[in-house]
Amino acid sequence: MATTKSIQKDTYIDHKGRRIRRMTFEQRAELRRNFTASLPLWRHPLIGYLLSILLVGLFGWGQQALDGWIGGGGIYFAGSLLLLPVLFIATFWGTMPSLFTVLLGALYIDYFFIGYNQGISWQHWEDGLRILPFFISGITIAIITAQRERARWQTLIAEQELKEYAAELEVSNQKLEDANQTKDRFLSIASHELKTPITTIRGQAQLALRRLAKQDGEMNVSDMHTALERINEQTVRLTTLIEELLDVSSLRTGKTALNKRKLNINELCQQVVDDQKLLTGRHIELKLPPKEVMVSVDRDRIEQVLINLVGNAVKYSPEGSVVQICVERKWRKALIHVRDHGKGIAPDQLEKVFDTFYRTPDAEASTKKGLGLGLSISKEIIERHEGRIWCESQLGQGSEFFVELPLK
Ligand code: ADP
Numbered sequence: 001m002a003t004t005k006s007i008q009k010d011t012y013i014d015h016k017g018r019r020i021r022r023m024t025f026e027q028r029a030e031l032r033r034n035f036t037a038s039l040p041l042w043r044h045p046l047i048g049y050l051l052s053i054l055l056v057g058l059f060g061w062g063q064q065a066l067d068g069w070i071g072g073g074g075i076y077f078a079g080s081l082l083l084l085p086v087l088f089i090a091t092f093w094g095t096m097p098s099l100f101t102v103l104l105g106a107l108y109i110d111y112f113f114i115g116y117n118q119g120i121s122w123q124h125w126e127d128g129l130r131i132l133p134f135f136i137s138g139i140t141i142a143i144i145t146a147q148r149e150r151a152r153w154q155t156l157i158a159e160q161e162l163k164e165y166a167a168e169l170e171v172s173n174q175k176l177e178d179a180n181q182t183k184d185r186f187l188s189i190a191s192h193e194l195k196t197p198i199t200t201i202r203g204q205a206q207l208a209l210r211r212l213a214k215q216d217g218e219m220n221v222s223d224m225h226t227a228l229e230r231i232n233e234q235t236v237r238l239t240t241l242i243e244e245l246l247d248v249s250s251l252r253t254g255k256t257a258l259n260k261r262k263l264n265i266n267e268l269c270q271q272v273v274d275d276q277k278l279l280t281g282r283h284i285e286l287k288l289p290p291k292e293v294m295v296s297v298d299r300d301r302i303e304q305v306l307i308n309l310v311g312n313a314v315k316y317s318p319e320g321s322v323v324q325i326c327v328e329r330k331w332r333k334a335l336i337h338v339r340d341h342g343k344g345i346a347p348d349q350l351e352k353v354f355d356t357f358y359r360t361p362d363a364e365a366s367t368k369k370g371l372g373l374g375l376s377i378s379k380e381i382i383e384r385h386e387g388r389i390w391c392e393s394q395l396g397q398g399s400e401f402f403v404e405l406p407l408k
Pocket of ligand 1: 308312313316340342343344345353354358359360361362363364369370371372373374375376399
């Protein structure tokens with residue numbers, strides 16, 4: 001395959017301008033092994049070596065018979081018939097067995113034609129010369145075979161590289177398609193979520209206006225109060241939604257810069273737990289390791305994640321139940337668990353809860369309000385810190401969310 005321009009060590013641009021990943025040494029070796037394995041058994045190199053012994057013997061004997069018949073010497077070079085086995089072996093078994101045949105042939109000629117059955121020895125330098133035509137022709141055949149093999153290998157490798165390139169293209173196409181679908185889903189849910197509070201706000205405002213008109217300037221304060229309260233509630237919901245949407249978008253596009261500082265995660269957890277206890281009035285237990293656990297993180301962002309996890313644990317578990325938070329140091333990581341004793345999450349929903357706008361059917365059916373954005377934001381934040389977030393749960397036995405962050 002002709003290459004026009006090399007761009008990187010592991011890729012090149014082929015003659016059609018396609019960027020192709022160069023195969024590694026191991027991949028080439030693997031390809032060679034597969035190719036050898038795909039050959040029929042009779043083309044195994046070992047068969048070539050063994051056959052060459054037989055053929056050299058056979059054709060050498062033929063040559064001797066021919067020499068005896070036509071009187072030998074003079075009109076043709078020594079052992080010319082022995083080139084036929086070389087050609088035959090080269091065609092079907094390749095370079096190395098053909099070289100072996102050349103060597104065998106040369107020895108045969110030396111022994112039977114030059115040494116006249118008296119061993120492998122050169123009496124005069126002319127004896128060496130007599131073997132030369134056979135030797136040069138044999139080596140030429142082997143060289144041509146090697147070139148053919150090389151060309152065939154390059155074609156095979158290029159084919160394989162193209163196949164891999166096509167597979168990579170398919171994967172990236174699929175990813176693009178998935179991203180497009182996610183974007184469409186995101187837009188349709190976002191517009192729906194935005195429309196709902198706006199419809200309420202408009203309805204309440206129109207209702208208040210009609211009442212005002214009916215009472216001819218005299219305002220019923222209680223009705224107005226209810227309408228304004230509803231409007232206020234929905235505006236808060238709208239603002240939260242817009243803030244969270246902006247958060248998701250800026251985190252995803254990498255527009256939010258992280259302001260990383262060294263901090264003791266124990267202190268942050270203690271503060272979040274104290275705040276949440278005050279806010280919710282729930283029983284929240286915190287278990288901290290004796291030593292400080294230092295991480296390098298954006299404090300506000302990690303606090304946001306912890307508030308979301310503790311908030312969810314409180315929200316999706318019964319009033320009287322306990323929520324437990326535990327901090328551990330594991331290998332070179334800090335591990336934070338948030339455990340509740342709520343209904344739990346079904347196995348097939350464990351991954352989905354981190355998707356944008358995803359809410360479990362249980363949460364949707366309940367009175368607990370939510371937009372399904374908190375966990376997807378948390379995931380973005382944790383992944384931007386080179387950490388991991390996941391959930392383990394058993395239906396009816398509560399859920400446990402884990403956050404793993406690299407230690408400082
Ligand atoms: P929200 O709580 O606003 O709906 P989140 O992104 O925080 O959004 O959570 C996504 C969904 O994951 C929730 O709607 C809920 O179905 C489920 N979930 C999250 N935390 C828990 C939990 N502790 N127990 C049970 N379900 C949970």
